[in-house]
Amino acid sequence: MSATSCDSPSKNSPAYDGPAYRQAYGRINGMVVVGEGLADRHFRRLADMLPHDREELLRLGAMEARHARDFVGCARNLGVKADAGLAQRLLSPLQQQFQQAEAQGDLVGCLVIQCLIIECFAVAAYRLYLPVADPYAAPITAAVMADEQEHLNYGEQWLRPRFAAVADQVEACARRAVPVALGMLQELGSDLATIGIDPTELVAEFVVLFQESLQAIGTDAGAARQLVNRLAARALA
Numbered sequence: 001m002s003a004t005s006c007d008s009p010s011k012n013s014p015a016y017d018g019p020a021y022r023q024a025y026g027r028i029n030g031m032v033v034v035g036e037g038l039a040d041r042h043f044r045r046l047a048d049m050l051p052h053d054r055e056e057l058l059r060l061g062a063m064e065a066r067h068a069r070d071f072v073g074c075a076r077n078l079g080v081k082a083d084a085g086l087a088q089r090l091l092s093p094l095q096q097q098f099q100q101a102e103a104q105g106d107l108v109g110c111l112v113i114q115c116l117i118i119e120c121f122a123v124a125a126y127r128l129y130l131p132v133a134d135p136y137a138a139p140i141t142a143a144v145m146a147d148e149q150e151h152l153n154y155g156e157q158w159l160r161p162r163f164a165a166v167a168d169q170v171e172a173c174a175r176r177a178v179p180v181a182l183g184m185l186q187e188l189g190s191d192l193a194t195i196g197i198d199p200t201e202l203v204a205e206f207v208v209l210f211q212e213s214l215q216a217i218g219t220d221a222g223a224a225r226q227l228v229n230r231l232a233a234r235a236l237a
């Protein structure tokens with residue numbers, strides 16, 4: 001990403017002080033802040049499940065907590081109140097899947113949900129938000145995006161050497177969780193469009209990142225493409 005993409009808003013920048021932008025921003029910012037808080041909790045749960053990596057996972061969780069605080073600051077800067085209620089409702093099915101995986105001792109499922117699916121989703125969303133972000137939020141978003149990439153890398157590095165043993169669990173988890181993750185977008189489409197993010201492009205960006213991630217851990221390219229496209233098509237139907 002170039003420095004200019006942070007420093008100067010694009011010529012397609014939305015009117016940040018308009019009522020439509022502010023309402024949509026409140027809902028999207030709520031999703032971001034609640035989602036970052038959820039990621040923090042997930043990393044702390046993972047730290048308990050993986051004592052060998054405990055310090056590292058607590059560090060990643062602390063980064064998520066910082067992201068949440070930084071994005072609260074972005075809403076405050078625009079004088080917008082985040083809609084946490086909507087975010088909690090939309091994020092609840094994904095949170096439940098993580099809790100279910102944890103209750104079943106499915107560490108692979110927990111890692112796939114947080115470190116692959118949620119992180120790919122975060123990177124995709126922040127990548128598309130960055131060019132249309134207001135000048136206060138843009139450098140924060142750029143820094144957060146780099147952190148999310150690090151979280152994604154953690155998951156990939158854990159899963160890659162164990163791929164043969166975990167491949168079926170990864171696929172089963174993706175089949176359950178990807179449609180749920182993409183389903184969150186169904187109620188956010190017009191808000192995303194209002195703040196300058198094309199929801200279809202967001203799905204496409206997620207599909208590319210998640211497919212790359214599956215390949216990075218060892219999934220055959222054709223199988224990864226087929227799985228991700230099928231899940232995305234089902235979520236969008």
Ligand SMILES: [Fe+2]
Pocket residue numbers: 036039063064067122144147148
């Ligand atoms: Fe984050």
Ligand SMILES: [Fe+2]
Pocket residue numbers: 039064119122147148151
């Ligand atoms: Fe993250």
